[in-house]
Amino acid sequence: KNGVVQKRAEKLNIPFIQGVENKKTTLKAFLVENKIDSSKVAFIGNDTNDFEVMEIVGLPISPSDAHDSIKEISKIITKSNGGNGVIREVYEIIKNK
Numbered sequence: 001k002n003g004v005v006q007k008r009a010e011k012l013n014i015p016f017i018q019g020v021e022n023k024k025t026t027l028k029a030f031l032v033e034n035k036i037d038s039s040k041v042a043f044i045g046n047d048t049n050d051f052e053v054m055e056i057v058g059l060p061i062s063p064s065d066a067h068d069s070i071k072e073i074s075k076i077i078t079k080s081n082g083g084n085g086v087i088r089e090v091y092e093i094i095k096n097k
Helices: 003-011 023-033 048-054 068-073 086-095
Strands: 042-044 059-062
Touching: 003 086, 023 048, 042 048, 042 086, 048 068, 059 068
Parallel strands: 042 059
Antiparallel strands: none
């Protein structure tokens, strides 16, 4: 529940979900409700509690200081550490693809 993350996502007009107990269940429900294929979803995770949800998305991403198990399943590992420009870096990567 980080207000900085919320403000950044809103400024960049990036949909996001934040501050939930069960990330995997919440994401699955959101995807069904919005008719979105999980292979079209990016998820930025940094710790072991993100592992299950990162396994079901098409683009798992981690900051450079993430837990090793999370970096192992990430398709993108940012140059930035968490809280130091990760969202901006990911935005630029996706925007330029």
